[in-house]
C-alpha cells in the first residue's frame with residue numbers, strides 16, 4: 412500500500428516513512444497531547460525518538476510467535492518532570508537503524524513511563540527477527556503517539572470494536588477508558604475474531620469487562636474444534652456443541668463462524684437509536700478492508716468519519 416503522507420515534505424521525512432500506508436501517518440499528524448498530559452504540563456518523553464529498555468519478555472499462551480514486550484523509559488526513568496503519554500487508540504513507531512515499524516501499546520504507565528505491546532512475529536519479517544532476538548535490558552527507540560482517535564465521554568456513543576487476533580491488544584485501553592469512567596454513558600460491543608479459543612488473547616480481561624452494564628462481547632471462532640468424533644469429522648464444533656458450551660465462562664458468547672454483515676446487523680439491532688454509532692476496526696490491512704465492506708453493507712448508516720482503523 413502507498414504511504415499516505417504528502418510527498419512535499421522532503422527526503423529526510425520520506426526516509427522516516429515505515430511504508431505501511433498507516434491511516435494516521437505521523438508525518439502528517441502532529442501528535443496532540445491527551446487532556447491528562449495537558450493538565451500535567453509536563454513534556455512527553457516519546458515525542459521524539461527516545462530510548463526504552465526491555466524489562467520483560469514473555470511468549471503468550473505457550474506460543475513463541477506471540478510476544479508480550481514490556482518497555483521502560485531508559486533515560487532517567489526516575490525523573491518526575493516528564494511523562495509518557497500514549498492515549499488509547501494510538502500507536503508508536505519503533506526504529507532500528509533504517510527499519511521502521513508501528514506497534515500499538517495495550518498498556519501504558521503515564522508516570523513511570525512504561526508501556527507494553529503484544530507482537531505477532533511474522534516469518535522472514537525483518538523487525539520480527541529483531542524482536543525475537545531481544546534480550547532483557549536491550550534498548551530500543553520509539554516515537555509517538557500516532558493516531559487521531561479521541562473519545563469524548565460527554566457524548567454517549569455505541570462503540571462497536573471489531574478486533575482480529577493479537578490486534579485485540581490495542582482495543583483493551585479503549586474499553587477501559589469507557590468503563591473506568593462512571594459518568595460515561597457509552598455502550599461497547601466488542602467483537603473478537605480469532606481462529607479458535609486458543610487464539611483469543613486477553614480472555615480474562617474480556618470476562619472482567621463483561622461484569623459492566625454497558626459492555627458486551629462476542630467471540631467469532633470459525634475453527635474452534637473439540638475432541639469429539641462428530642466435531643473432528645466436521646472440522647469444527649457445531650454451534651450447539653456440548654463441549655463448546657461447557658468451555659464457555661459466565662457471560663461469554665462464542666459463535667462458530669466468521670463475522671459477517673448479518674451478525675453486525677444482529678448486534679446493532681439492540682442499539683438505543685439515540686446513541687451515535689462508532690466503529691473501530693483493529694487488525695491487519697486485509698482484515699480492515701473486509702470489515703469495512705461488511706460495515707458498508709450493513710443496514711444501519713455509519714458516517715465515514717466515525718469509522719476508525721487502528
Ligand SMILES: Cc1cc2nc3c(=O)[nH]c(=O)nc-3n(C[C@H](O)[C@H](O)[C@H](O)COP(=O)(O)OP(=O)(O)OC[C@H]3O[C@@H](n4cnc5c(N)ncnc54)[C@H](O)[C@@H]3O)c2cc1C
Nearest residue numbers: 431502512513514515529530531533536537538539695721
Ligand atoms: C498502525 C499499525 C499498528 C501495528 N501494531 C502492531 C502490534 O501492536 N503488534 C504487531 O505484532 N504488529 C503490529 N503491526 C504490524 C507491524 O508494524 C509489523 O508489520 C509486523 O511486526 C511485521 O514486521 P516485520 O518487519 O517483521 O515484517 P514485514 O516486513 O512488515 O512483513 C513481512 C511479511 O508479512 C506480512 N505481514 C506483516 N504483518 C502481518 C500480520 N500481522 N499478519 C499477517 N501478515 C503480516 C507482510 O505483508 C509481509 O508480506 C502494526 C501495523 C500498523 C500499520
